[in-house]
Amino acid sequence: MLENGKISPHQYTIMIAFFIVGGSILYTPSGLVHSAKQDAWMANIIVVGLGLILVSLFNLLGSRFPTMNLTEYSERILGKWLGKLLSFLYFIYFFLSLAVFIRQIGDFVIIQILPDTPILPLHILLIGIMIMGVLYGIETFSRAIEIFFPIIFLLLLIFIISIFPMIEFQQLQPILANGTKPIISAAVKSVGTPYLQLVLFLMVFPAVNQTTKAKKSFLLGTFIGGTVLTVVTLLSILCLGTYFSENMEFVAYALALKINIGGFWQRIEAVMAFIWFISIYIKITLYFYGSIICMGQILELKEYKCLTFPLGLITLVLSLIINKNIVESDKQAEWWTSFSLPFGLFFPLLLLIVSKIRKKDSY
Amino acid sequence: MKRKITLILFFSSIILLTGCWNKRELNELSILLGLGIDKEKEQYIITAQVVNPSEIASKKGGSGKAPVIVYQSKGETLFEAVRKITTVAPRKLYFAHLRILVFGEDLAKEGIGEMIDALIRNSEVRDDFYIAVSKNSKAADVLKILTPLETIPANSLFASLEVSAKEWSPTEGVTLDKLVSNMVSEGNNPILTGIELKGPVKTGESNKNVDQTNPKTLLRYKGLAVFKQDKLIGWMNERESKAVHYALGKVKSSVGFVKCPEGGKAVIEVVKTKSKLNTMIIKGRPHGTIKIKILGNVAEVDCQSLDLTDPKSIPYLEKESEEALIKIIKSTIQHAQKDFRTDIFGFGEALYRSEPDYWKKHKREWEQLYSQMPVSVKVEMNIRQTGTINNSPLHEMK
Numbered sequence: 012m013l014e015n016g017k018i019s020p021h022q023y024t025i026m027i028a029f030f031i032v033g034g035s036i037l038y039t040p041s042g043l044v045h046s047a048k049q050d051a052w053m054a055n056i057i058v059v060g061l062g063l064i065l066v067s068l069f070n071l072l073g074s075r076f077p078t079m080n081l082t083e084y085s086e087r088i089l090g091k092w093l094g095k096l097l098s099f100l101y102f103i104y105f106f107l108s109l110a111v112f113i114r115q116i117g118d119f120v121i122i123q124i125l126p127d128t129p130i131l132p133l134h135i136l137l138i139g140i141m142i143m144g145v146l147y148g149i150e151t152f153s154r155a156i157e158i159f160f161p162i163i164f165l166l167l168l169i170f171i172i173s174i175f176p177m178i179e180f181q182q183l184q185p186i187l188a189n190g191t192k193p194i195i196s197a198a199v200k201s202v203g204t205p206y207l208q209l210v211l212f213l214m215v216f217p218a219v220n221q222t223t224k225a226k227k228s229f230l231l232g233t234f235i236g237g238t239v240l241t242v243v244t245l246l247s248i249l250c251l252g253t254y255f256s257e258n259m260e261f262v263a264y265a266l267a268l269k270i271n272i273g274g275f276w277q278r279i280e281a282v283m284a285f286i287w288f289i290s291i292y293i294k295i296t297l298y299f300y301g302s303i304i305c306m307g308q309i310l311e312l313k314e315y316k317c318l319t320f321p322l323g324l325i326t327l328v329l330s331l332i333i334n335k336n337i338v339e340s341d342k343q344a345e346w347w348t349s350f351s352l353p354f355g356l357f358f359p360l361l362l363l364i365v366s367k368i369r370k371k372d373s374y
Numbered sequence: 375m376k377r378k379i380t381l382i383l384f385f386s387s388i389i390l391l392t393g394c395w396n397k398r399e400l401n402e403l404s405i406l407l408g409l410g411i412d413k414e415k416e417q418y419i420i421t422a423q424v425v426n427p428s429e430i431a432s433k434k435g436g437s438g439k440a441p442v443i444v445y446q447s448k449g450e451t452l453f454e455a456v457r458k459i460t461t462v463a464p465r466k467l468y469f470a471h472l473r474i475l476v477f478g479e480d481l482a483k484e485g486i487g488e489m490i491d492a493l494i495r496n497s498e499v500r501d502d503f504y505i506a507v508s509k510n511s512k513a514a515d516v517l518k519i520l521t522p523l524e525t526i527p528a529n530s531l532f533a534s535l536e537v538s539a540k541e542w543s544p545t546e547g548v549t550l551d552k553l554v555s556n557m558v559s560e561g562n563n564p565i566l567t568g569i570e571l572k573g574p575v576k577t578g579e580s581n582k583n584v585d586q587t588n589p590k591t592l593l594r595y596k597g598l599a600v601f602k603q604d605k606l607i608g609w610m611n612e613r614e615s616k617a618v619h620y621a622l623g624k625v626k627s628s629v630g631f632v633k634c635p636e637g638g639k640a641v642i643e644v645v646k647t648k649s650k651l652n653t654m655i656i657k658g659r660p661h662g663t664i665k666i667k668i669l670g671n672v673a674e675v676d677c678q679s680l681d682l683t684d685p686k687s688i689p690y691l692e693k694e695s696e697e698a699l700i701k702i703i704k705s706t707i708q709h710a711q712k713d714f715r716t717d718i719f720g721f722g723e724a725l726y727r728s729e730p731d732y733w734k735k736h737k738r739e740w741e742q743l744y745s746q747m748p749v750s751v752k753v754e755m756n757i758r759q760t761g762t763i764n765n766s767p768l769h770e771m772k
Contacts, residue, residue, distance in 0.1 A: 188730035277502075
């Protein structure tokens with residue numbers, strides 16, 4: 012066992028909700044609105060449904076090996092070498108995602124908040140606190156998340172209530188103008204971010220101290236995160252209309268920019284940025300944790316902390332070169348689902364089926 | 375030892391955390407409040423109205439210099455022209471406090487789409503400023519005029535547009551996001567309020583203009599610029615623009631008069647309106663309906679024949695004002711349909727909302743369908759109050 016820390020099911024729920032909100036709160040609407048137009052919120056509900064089905068699959072696999080993480084039981088199910096190969100593929104997947112998300116924060120900051128700042132110092136700061144989070148271990152980290160939760164929840168609530176006066180219900184009409192086809196295709200396309208990525212939590216799953224409750228919290232966390240994303244999508248269509256929801260680089264931030272109640276409750280977009288920074292920080296730290304545990308397992312190390320600095324430095328370089336420009340990173344969202352599909356769906360299914368056939372479970 | 379190192383690291387990090395990378399202090403900014411854009415021979419001419427901080431900040435009333443400075447520059451593109459301003463101005467323009475954007479009439483006729491892109495793409499520009507079109511003059515001239523009462527002309531223009539939209543209603547403060555969504559929409563077209571220059575530009579440029587009780591040169595909102603997508607195609611007069619705002623339900627408060635039974639006028643103050651615009655398909659053809667509900671008070675009675683103690687005279691006033699409103703709204707819609715052939719009311723969008731399949735089939739020929747579409751207008755007027763007196767003193771002077 013590389014990880015000896017234990018987290019409670021409650022912390023696990025919060026972690027998952029943050030993970031889902033983190034990567035997507037600024038991005039979700041535009042992709043969905045592109046194909047589903049004003050019905051994007053329905054697509055979002057479908058995506059949450061698909062996400063919950065995926066999570067049940069992960070739960071099935073995770074609870075079969077309640078004390079082991081993904082890399083451990085892939086070696087057990089597929090044999091040592093094949094298992095290590097699969098673990099290595101997962102390592103690459105986690106590590107690339109990590110770099111992509113760090114780049115997303117960098118891009119956001121230099122586009123919206125600090126336009127002339129070079130991206131490097133931002134990444135150094137971010138990776139610094141990310142390494143710190145992993146060095147403290149999952150137990151400390153999840154307690155930190157628990158402290159953040161009420162603050163973020165309150166801010167999100169304030170944000171949503173402040174938007175209410177700008178709502179124009181006619182923006183939602185006509186409902187289902189183009190039939191259900193574009194909605195379903197939009198939903199299927201965007202299941203990759205963030206629901207297929209939830210496979211990462213199979214690395215954290217054994218750290219939860221009650222397996223049966225962990226299954227429930229996995230579903231609950233997914234549901235909470237998905238609901239927040241649906242509400243944000245709905246609000247952006249209601250307030251900004253389809254053109255802006257589709258073409259703004261950061262829709263939720265544009266929404267926050269518009270808040271103006273009575274001439275004094277305005278310019279609170281930093282609240283939105285704060286929500287996003289905290290939640291995506293949690294997301295990248297979990298990715299970093301996942302890739303380090305993966306690597307540690309492959310190399311059969313006794314403890315993983317020696318890996319943080321070397322891998323952190325590689326992350327820094329990778330995050331700078333992973334995309335050449337912003338158009339490329341926007342395009343990335345489109346093929347990310349197909350890239351995540353083997354990791355998020357096929358491999359877990361394969362592991363589940365093979366473990367049933369070979370009658371393997373945890374001891 | 376370890377603690378000492380931590381402390382040293384902690385304090386030395388303060389040196390690194392001094393602020394933003396590209397911070398610009400107030401004395402390095404020129405705060406842009408008004409921006410005018412004109413076009414001349416393929417070149418954009420921008421006029422930037424910038425605050426003169428020493429004049430605004432001093433409590434003693436300043437030294438008699440102009441409160442704002444106007445810079446001009448030319449360029450093939452908007453962004454180029456904006457940056458070129460640094461060759462005449464000592465500081466870089468700061469866009470976040472922009473109050474009013476004025477398009478020159480000539481530019482508006484050629485299309486404002488290219489300008490709009492540069493503005494929404496820029497992260498410094500917020501969309502809380504108003505947009506207007508200068509009528510019969512250049513945008514540059516509008517921004518050169520100094521205004522009384524509000525020392526900063528751009529603030530004066532902003533405030534005046536806000537107040538007049540609230541209390542008088544033929545004008546409307548259009549923001550960037552509203553303009554863009556109407557511009558890109560297939561079933562809607564933008565409208566902007568016009569600004570007119572009254573008096574010679576020369577006298578308006580100097581502080582002397584505001585030293586008088588009756589400034590020789592003034593700026594006035596007048597008329598409504600009607601667009602087809604991003605191109606200006608014509609103007610509507612005050613009565614018509616009021617009718618447009620009634621139809622769109624944008625009237626907050628306004629004033630209208632009706633004729634008394636035997637000549638003279640009675641004035642109704644509108645305090646609340648609500649409108650519903652719909653497009654239906656009747657026998658395979660689109661049919662527009664507008665329903666307006668208005669709440670009003672009697673504000674002025676200039677005739678002897680109206681007896682306000684008689685309950686019958688209120689329905690009379692209601693009916694008269696309903697008819698008058700229906701008449702101007704109908705003629706305005708016809709004007710937009712027949713002469714401009716542009717759907718500024720959003721009947722197309724309403725059709726898309728109610729009959730998406732029909733809209734998809736016919737949206738290419740919408741301009742044709744729209745220009746021949748019958749529109750029925752219903753107005754429901756409710757008069758509640760008559761002010762602090764009932765019968766007019768005129769009534770007693772028989």
